[in-house]
Amino acid sequence: MIRLFLSLVFLVIGCSNPVAVEEDCECVFEITSTLPSVGGVYQLEFNHNLQQTYSVLDITTECGWAQHISWESKEIYQIGYDRINLVNPSSMTDEDGNAHIVFAVWEEFIDSTITIYGSYIDDHGHEKIDSVKVEVVDSE
Numbered sequence: 001m002i003r004l005f006l007s008l009v010f011l012v013i014g015c016s017n018p019v020a021v022e023e024d025c026e027c028v029f030e031i032t033s034t035l036p037s038v039g040g041v042y043q044l045e046f047n048h049n050l051q052q053t054y055s056v057l058d059i060t061t062e063c064g065w066a067q068h069i070s071w072e073s074k075e076i077y078q079i080g081y082d083r084i085n086l087v088n089p090s091s092m093t094d095e096d097g098n099a100h101i102v103f104a105v106w107e108e109f110i111d112s113t114i115t116i117y118g119s120y121i122d123d124h125g126h127e128k129i130d131s132v133k134v135e136v137v138d139s140e
Helices: 002-015
Strands: 030-033 041-045 053-060 068-073 076-079 082-085 090-092 098-105 113-121 127-137
Touching: 030 127, 041 053, 053 113, 053 127, 068 098, 090 098, 098 113
Parallel strands: 041 127
Antiparallel strands: 030 053, 053 098, 068 090, 068 113, 076 082, 113 127
């Protein structure tokens, strides 16, 4: 009888799935800016006193320190044979899960609307993507 009981216990333990199912990361992923916004499009005023006009984008993940954020825009600037993206390609989050990135435009982008994408792959392999639109304006 004890052999039968132990055989059943081993059978139940051996056939059960002890691996817990991982839950999805509940991280947020949102790109924002301190630039003024009109209709959901950020407005970057071009500064004619500089070769480039710079601004900063912020991203919130709430997923903690040292998360790699990738950045991209489809728009580029060409200097000779060099093709320059308007946004730095990567940043890392701080201890609060926030990151910042600098982007810059040249005079040729006045009256253009630029879409900037940020992406992040969480600990479960899920890619999160957000984007913002920035219009380069010239009030002069």
